[in-house]
Amino acid sequence: MAHHAPSLPAIHGLMAEFDSAQALLDAAQKVRGAGYTKTDAYSPMPIHGLAEALGMNERKVAPFVLGAGIIGAMTGYGLQYWTSVIAYPMNIGGRPFHSWVSFIPVTFELTILFAAFSAGISMIVLNGLPQPYHPVFNTARFSLASQSAFFLAIEATDPKFDAEQTAAFLASLHPREVVPVDH
Amino acid sequence: MDVSQKTTQDPLGAVPVIAPGYSYAGITDKLSALVLTHNTPTAWFAFMAVGFVLLMCLLMSLTYVLFKGIGIWGNQIPVAWAFPIINFVWWIGIGHAGTLISAILLLFKQDWRTSINRFAEAMTLFAVACAMIFPIFHTGRPWLAVYWLLPYPNTMTLWPNFRSPLIWDVFAVSTYGSVSLLFWYIGLIPDLATFRDKAEKPFIKKLYGVLAMGWRGSARHWYRYETAYLILAGLSTPLVLSVHTVVSFDFAVSNLPGWHATIFPPYFVAGAVYAGFAMVLTLAIPLRAIYKLHDFITMRHLENMAKVTLVTGLIVVYGYACEIFFGWYSGSLYEREMLRLRIFDGYYPWAYPALLLCNFIVPQLLWVKKYRRNIAVLFTVAMFVNVGMWLERFVIIVTSLSQDFLTSSWAPYSPTRWDFLTFAGTLGLFITLFFLFVRVLPMISVFEMRTLLPEAATKTKPEGGSH
Numbered sequence: 001m002a003h004h005a006p007s008l009p010a011i012h013g014l015m016a017e018f019d020s021a022q023a024l025l026d027a028a029q030k031v032r033g034a035g036y037t038k039t040d041a042y043s044p045m046p047i048h049g050l051a052e053a054l055g056m057n058e059r060k061v062a063p064f065v066l067g068a069g070i071i072g073a074m075t076g077y078g079l080q081y082w083t084s085v086i087a088y089p090m091n092i093g094g095r096p097f098h099s100w101v102s103f104i105p106v107t108f109e110l111t112i113l114f115a116a117f118s119a120g121i122s123m124i125v126l127n128g129l130p131q132p133y134h135p136v137f138n139t140a141r142f143s144l145a146s147q148s149a150f151f152l153a154i155e156a157t158d159p160k161f162d163a164e165q166t167a168a169f170l171a172s173l174h175p176r177e178v179v180p181v182d183h
Numbered sequence: 184m185d186v187s188q189k190t191t192q193d194p195l196g197a198v199p200v201i202a203p204g205y206s207y208a209g210i211t212d213k214l215s216a217l218v219l220t221h222n223t224p225t226a227w228f229a230f231m232a233v234g235f236v237l238l239m240c241l242l243m244s245l246t247y248v249l250f251k252g253i254g255i256w257g258n259q260i261p262v263a264w265a266f267p268i269i270n271f272v273w274w275i276g277i278g279h280a281g282t283l284i285s286a287i288l289l290l291f292k293q294d295w296r297t298s299i300n301r302f303a304e305a306m307t308l309f310a311v312a313c314a315m316i317f318p319i320f321h322t323g324r325p326w327l328a329v330y331w332l333l334p335y336p337n338t339m340t341l342w343p344n345f346r347s348p349l350i351w352d353v354f355a356v357s358t359y360g361s362v363s364l365l366f367w368y369i370g371l372i373p374d375l376a377t378f379r380d381k382a383e384k385p386f387i388k389k390l391y392g393v394l395a396m397g398w399r400g401s402a403r404h405w406y407r408y409e410t411a412y413l414i415l416a417g418l419s420t421p422l423v424l425s426v427h428t429v430v431s432f433d434f435a436v437s438n439l440p441g442w443h444a445t446i447f448p449p450y451f452v453a454g455a456v457y458a459g460f461a462m463v464l465t466l467a468i469p470l471r472a473i474y475k476l477h478d479f480i481t482m483r484h485l486e487n488m489a490k491v492t493l494v495t496g497l498i499v500v501y502g503y504a505c506e507i508f509f510g511w512y513s514g515s516l517y518e519r520e521m522l523r524l525r526i527f528d529g530y531y532p533w534a535y536p537a538l539l540l541c542n543f544i545v546p547q548l549l550w551v552k553k554y555r556r557n558i559a560v561l562f563t564v565a566m567f568v569n570v571g572m573w574l575e576r577f578v579i580i581v582t583s584l585s586q587d588f589l590t591s592s593w594a595p596y597s598p599t600r601w602d603f604l605t606f607a608g609t610l611g612l613f614i615t616l617f618f619l620f621v622r623v624l625p626m627i628s629v630f631e632m633r634t635l636l637p638e639a640a641t642k643t644k645p646e647g648g649s650h
Contacts, residue, residue, distance in 0.1 A: 021641045028402070029643070041402040044207060044377070045633040049643040051406035058403075061410045065418075079334060083342035092346050105351035105429055109358040112422045116362040116415055120369050123411035127404045130396035137399070143380035145400045146373065148207035 009156035012135035012183050013038075014167055015142075016152045016175035021047045024150035027173040028053040031152065034169060038158035042136065042151040044144075064122040065115045072114025076107035138182045153181060200295045201635050202478035210636070214629045215381045217474055223622065226473045231618045237611020244604040245320060253323050255601045262584045262596035267321035269576040270606050272430055273458065274314035274613075275356065276451075276572060279423055280459020281307030282363060285370070286419035289412075295487055297631045298479040302470065302621070303463050304367045309616040310462075311360045313609040318352075320605075348432035355429040362422055366415050369408075372398050373630040427455040434579065440521035441583035444509050450502030454572060457495035457542075460488050461568035466617065468562045470626065479627055486555045492568065493549040499575075500543045517588055525582040530595040534578050541571025 018024045021043060028041050032055050039054050041047075080103040084090070089097045124130075136142050136153060145151050152175075154166055163180075170178045205213075247255060258265040281303040288296035319325045322332075329335070332353045334342050343350045375395035382388040398404070431451035434442040464485070471480045510522040526535045545567040554560040586593045620626070633639060 021639055025641045025643065042400045043402065043405070044211070044400060045373075045630045045639060046405040046409050047402070047639075047641055049641070050402040053643065054402055056403050056406055058406070061407055062414065065414050080345040083334060084345055088340055088342055090344070092344055095346055099346050102346040105348075105425070105432070106345060106354045108425060109351075109354040109422075109429075112362065112418050112425075113358040116365060116418045116422075119411045119414040119418070120365045123369070123407045124396070126407050127401075129398065129404075130393075131399075132397055134397060134399055142399075146377040146380045146398070147211040 009161075011156055011163075012138075012181040013153050013155035013158075013161070014163075014170055014178055015136065015139055015181050016170040016173060016178045017141060018150040018152065018173075018175055021045075021150060023174070024152060025050055025053060027152050027175070030173055031154065031170075035160050036154050036158050036166075038155040038161070040136075040153050040155070042142070042145040042153070044146055044148060044150075058126075060126055061119060061122050065119045068118030069111050069115035072111040073107055075114070076110030077103055079110075080106055135181050135183050139179050141177075141179075149176075200297065200481060200483060201632065202481065205478070205636065207633050207636065207638075210632050211377060211381070211629055214479075214625055214627050214632065215378060217621075218623060218625065219378065219382055219387070224473050226469075227618060227622065230469075230614060234611050234614030234618060237607050238615045239611070240604050241316075241608025241612055244601050244608055245316070247601065248320055248605070249325070253321065255599060256605075257596060257598040257602055258321075259594060259596065261587060261592055261594060262581055264321075264580050264584060265596055266598050266602040266606065267317040268433075269573065269580050270609065271314050271317040271321075272576045272580075273573045274310045274317070274609065275359075275430060276427060276455035276458045277462045278307040278310035278314070278359070278363070278459065279427060279452070279455035280463050281305070281310075282359075282366075282419050282423040283456055283459065284463070285366060286416040286423065289416045290420060294635060295484050297635060298476075298627050299463065299467060299484055299488075300631075301367075301370065301628045302466065302617075302626045303459075304363065304370065305617065305620045305624075305626075306459075306462060306466060307363050308360070308367060309613050309620075311356065311363065312616070313613050315356065315360070316609060316612075348429065348436045351429045352433055355426045359422060359426045362415075362419060366419055369412060369415065370628060371624065372396065373400065373408075374625040374628060376400065377629055378625065424452055427452045439583050439587055440515070440517040441506075441510070441525060441579065444506060446502055446505040446509065450499065450505070453495045453498035453502065454575060457492060457499050457568060458572035460492045460495065461565040461572070464488050464492070464561060464565040465569060468558055468565075470621065474621075474626075476627070479632065482556055485558070485561060486552075489549045489555040489561055489564075492565070493546055496542060496546045496549075496568065503539075503543075521583065521586070524586050525578060529582055530585055531578070531582060534574060534582070538571055538574040538578055541567045541574060545571075 016027065018027060024041055024043060025047055028039070028050055031039055032053060037055060041050055041054060043050065081098065084099070084103075085097045095102070136145075136151070141149060142151065152170070152173075154161060154170065156163075158166075160166070167178055201210075256266060258267070281300075284296050284303045285300040288300075319328050322328050330337060332343065332350070343353075345351075372395055375391050376398035379388055379391040379395050382391055428448040428451065431447035435444060435447035437443060467480055467485070467488070471477060507522060507526075510518040513519075524530075546564055548554045548560060548564055554564075581596050585596050
């Protein structure tokens with residue numbers, strides 16, 4: 001069994017629940033404005049600008065897709081060139097071995113195949129999924145995060161985190177309630 | 184209510200995309216209760232019974248094909264493609280509407296797509312599954328199909344011929360199938376999490392939990408999720424256009440009279456969307472009645488689908504006109520004779536008028552608003568289109584093949600009972616899979632429906648200074 005890091009805080013963090021998407025978005029902006037960085041918000045549907053309000057500025061999925069698309073195109077064309085020109089050249093109806101026009105459809109399909117799967121897989125991997133356990137599920141009402149409620153968590157590893165002050169700050173944002181999140 | 188009227192109605196004052204009076208919890212409860220319930224509608228069992236009986240017919244007929252060989256079908260020389268390829272093209276075409284609704288309408292920000300995209304995507308997957316059965320069994324020895332179809336290093340160092348449209352087809356259809364599955368699954372993840380949190384039985388909870396992969400609705404996750412979903416839509420759009428284009432190459436790249444025409448790719452793509460929307464209507468109308476989804480699949484959805492059906496139908500008819508013009512203008516004796524035989528006095532003089540009735544004349548009813556909003560008329564028209572698009576592939580494949588260049592090799596084709604049984608069997612596979620899907624997964628995207636609510640509209644305040 002691994003040792004717990006000595007500095008591990010007693011709780012995962014504090015979580016405030018809000019009634020609406022707008023309230024969550026406003027609170028997220030204030031939390032960031034107050035200097036908290038280890039935060040996350042949870043909502044039953046995407047809310048535009050929420051991740052940015054928490055300070056997220058990441059453009060990683062798109063470059064993966066571009067890279068994978070290029071690899072897919074090279075794989076498709078390379079496969080056809082290698083099999084038709086190098087590995088087993090065959091005269092089919094007098095067409096040149098390197099009949100590039102005929103190689104376009106398969107090249108196109110593999111480009112899409114690689115790019116699409118990289119979009120899906122990079123989203124899942126960057127999100128750290130599949131994740132069998134996460135402390136936020138320990139709070140009583142968190143199951144509503146996938147249904148109708150909006151949550152904002154400040155994690156205890158945040159340098160500005162202080163159990164009392166942070167709880168008071170979250171309470172000032174007019175949440176429905178503020179609860180501690182166990183590990 | 185005023186706000187809801189404003190944000191969910193279109194500017195032309197049509198019916199809203201979701202009936203007023205719903206909250207986040209209301210949508211979630213109503214849509215998840217369709218699955219997490221003990222009260223399965225009686226109609227579900229009726230459809231499932233029909234589907235299951237037909238599915239057993241499929242297993243029986245495919246077993247017999249494996250046992251005896253494809254001689255039990257009506258395929259002969261010259262009509263070697265016959266039923267299997269007609270059915271393949273029909274099924275693959277039907278799939279296209281699912282991708283069109285989920286991807287292309289997403290890119291165009293058509294919010295009415297939201298309540299129909301999930302089951303339309305499921306329809307795509309199941310239609311592709313039905314389609315793939317035919318070419319694989321049509322090879323005669325399906326256990327060797329991997330060797331014929333896919334490039335893999337084998338002991339004879341042989342490779343597929345990449346100059347053949349049939350191999351392009353393998354890549355197009357398999358890419359289409361896998362990307363559609365991925366797109367569908369990614370779309371399902373947040374709803375699977377909802378089901379995980381709503382389910383009461385521990386085993387069911389675990390099952391949805393595993394499928395949801397621990398999704399917790401984090402803002403950072405949503406951010407990447409939306410990026411990936413948009414990219415997938417952007418990639419699926421050219422993909423879906425390419426798939427039926429490649430299918431049409433199977434015909435157009437050959438030099439057979441009646442097939443060798445440049446109009447084929449756009450004409451096939453339009454035909455696919457046409458057939459697909461008719462099938463979406465065929466499925467949506469009963470589903471709406473069985474599950475009382477009138478608040479989510481509103482008249483506006485049905486009317487919009489009717490309009491798309493009408494427009495794509497007219498493009499298909501334009502394709503018919505082009506075919507006739509090309510045949511005549513080519514000046515080729517064989518092309519002109521083929522047209523005469525196809526339309527007037529070939530082996531199948533009934534087929535072309537029947538095709539025009541189903542695909543051209545009957546759908547003109549959809550010009551009239553009263554008929555677009557009449558469920559019975561809409562369903563009837565959709566059924567005509569389903570039949571008509573099957574007839575179109577029959578006309579293209581059988582008339583061109585049975586009477587080509589040499590009169591000495593002409594031969595009329597007629598399908599056997601096994602042809603019909605196999606085709607009916609794939610309908611059974613489709614119905615069975617579709618109703619299983621409806622029973623265990625959210626048939627309407629719950630999280631996307633939440634975004635349609637007026638209170639989901641948010642504004643970023645400038646003092647946040649987040650950009």
